Amino acid sequence: MRLVVTRLTQEAQDVLGVELRARDGEMLPSFTAGAHVDVRLPGGICRQYSLANSPLERDRYVLGVGLAAASRGGSAFMHQCLAVGDCIEVSAPRALFAVAAEAAEHVFIAGGIGITPILSMIHWCEAQGCPWRLLYCVRTRARAAYAWTLARHGERVRLHVDQEAGGAQPDLAAWLGNAAAGAHIYCCGPEGLMNAVSAQAAQAGWPRAAIHFERFAATGATASDDRAGSFKVVLLRSRKSISVRPDQSLLEALEDAGAAVPFSCRQGMCRSCEVPLLAGQADHRDFVLSDEERDAQTCILPCVSRARSAELVLDL
């Protein structure tokens, strides 16, 4: 759908708030807290941005756009070229990161621009009267987007500013150790923070189903920069057999073979390219499948994932 930019706000250093509404003032498709949309930008660029506003609001979407240091055009365009009145192409919201309504407490950990989906989750918790707490980690106070909104929640919000802590890491053990029985943990932020939360939660014996992660950028190695080895792929329904070269992704090989696989991010973050896997062992390199889905070996995201076995059989 084409939505109009109705407001641009500077939420913090290098963080732009973008309000989008329907051109005719109609209601927008509903979304759940933590959902994101795909935004299509000039030059064929597609980026995922989380919705920051309350899921109860049906008349607007609010995005928080961090200016990526190594922007390949997406966030740089949003920061430098976008103007009120512009129309941009936006997908319907998709929910890969969602609140567990049954949780006894919602324990949030956000790093930098990772606050965006968590802010929407906090709106949801407030509306439902659910207990929540937030540990918000930023490099400097000037980069703490939405700090003015969060300040009214008092001690529920703990701000960890790297610069003021002398480089000391946030005390994750204490933060998670204070959680109520039956709490769920939600973390969105840089890779290092999520790895630290994952390790701390595992050490403390948290059930994996009670921990939720959202990656807002593919900062680690992906298939595009860590490709290795060729492998064969059988497309069962179209009765084709193809080879995937070391220098191409499985998705690229499928496209070369004429297979119509939808895609969006091409970074293993959105699931839009998901394909049923009928046989073979996938080398999952995405950021969205659960551990159970990886172990089941029944689907693969071909934009980044490859093969552990010599051959994969796909339902294509």
Ligand code: FES
């Ligand atoms: S295109 Fe987004 S996960 Fe493959």
